[in-house]
Amino acid sequence: MTGTILGIEGGGTKTVAFLADAAGKIVSRQQFGALNLKLASDRQILAILRKFKPTAAALCLAGCRTPADRTRLHRLARRVWPTAKIFLGNDLDSGLAAGFGLTEPGILVISGTGSVVVGRNAAGTLARTGGWGHLLGDHASGYWIALTGLRAAIRDLDRTGQCGAALRRLLRRLELRSPEQLVDWIAVATKAEVAEHADIFLRGNRGLLLQAASFLAMDALAVARQLQLQAPAVALAGGLLRNQPTLRQWVAHRIRQTLPGATVRLLRRDSAEGALQLAMNLHNHGR
Numbered sequence: 001m002t003g004t005i006l007g008i009e010g011g012g013t014k015t016v017a018f019l020a021d022a023a024g025k026i027v028s029r030q031q032f033g034a035l036n037l038k039l040a041s042d043r044q045i046l047a048i049l050r051k052f053k054p055t056a057a058a059l060c061l062a063g064c065r066t067p068a069d070r071t072r073l074h075r076l077a078r079r080v081w082p083t084a085k086i087f088l089g090n091d092l093d094s095g096l097a098a099g100f101g102l103t104e105p106g107i108l109v110i111s112g113t114g115s116v117v118v119g120r121n122a123a124g125t126l127a128r129t130g131g132w133g134h135l136l137g138d139h140a141s142g143y144w145i146a147l148t149g150l151r152a153a154i155r156d157l158d159r160t161g162q163c164g165a166a167l168r169r170l171l172r173r174l175e176l177r178s179p180e181q182l183v184d185w186i187a188v189a190t191k192a193e194v195a196e197h198a199d200i201f202l203r204g205n206r207g208l209l210l211q212a213a214s215f216l217a218m219d220a221l222a223v224a225r226q227l228q229l230q231a232p233a234v235a236l237a238g239g240l241l242r243n244q245p246t247l248r249q250w251v252a253h254r255i256r257q258t259l260p261g262a263t264v265r266l267l268r269r270d271s272a273e274g275a276l277q278l279a280m281n282l283h284n285h286g287r
Contacts, residue, residue, distance in 0.1 A: 008060065018076075054279070092108070095110060
């Protein structure tokens with residue numbers, strides 16, 4: 001598709017692309033599968049980029065963390081768009097832009113397939129906690145919640161001989177006949193496929209809700225301290241916090257307890273609109 005301004009945000013579950021005209025009017029929104037730079041092949045990335053012909057673009061992909069990551073993404077983008085202006089970043093850049101514009105201070109708490117907290121102060125300094133991936137971190141993410149709940153359910157099964165309510169719900173959803181079949185399922189399930197069952201284990205589980213909410217609140221506190229934000233604006237984002245209102249309420253409550261004076265709200269804009277905002281800024285100002 002030919003257009004002028006393009007913003008793409010790729011995450012662990014889905015990729016969203018916004019296309020706008022030179023005046024900034026959105027003319028198209030498209031959605032694709034997951035696009036984490038660490039997990040996607042060059043071929044997968046190029047397949048999405050080739051759908052567009054922008055004059056300015058912002059590519060904000062999960063997993064784009066290091067100079068080497070940006071070099072790889074730049075090389076791929078230049079293969080498809082040799083003359084376009086290009087901003088390269090990750091989904092934290094687009095999330096911050098969606099939540100707080102290009103310069104306003106604030107803290108963004110993301111919990112979806114993965115989890116991370118990022119913030120910015122008035123001087124433009126950035127700080128982050130989390131975002132280490134499902135093997136090293138991502139606590140309070142959909143993946144972490146689902147796996148933590150599933151492990152607890154398996155322990156209960158071993159100790160009591162009874163299949164608990166959450167485990168029964170998971171087996172029904174997966175159309176499995178016995179818990180033993182979970183061994184084969186978990187061995188091949190992707191990060192996103194595990195994460196999508198977090199709701200099963202959150203239901204009525206006050207302990208897991210409190211633990212997840214406390215993890216995110218403590219990360220928000222760590223970011224606030226690094227940036228010397230006393231009563232920050234906090235935006236909650238990510239599919240898990242958007243779609244699980246009970247968890248969202250617990251997280252907001254724990255953040256207000258941990259950071260008295262903080263204002264906490266759900267980010268209602270599509271965070272991929274932040275990528276478009278970054279692309280518009282590049283188009284208008286060349287930076």
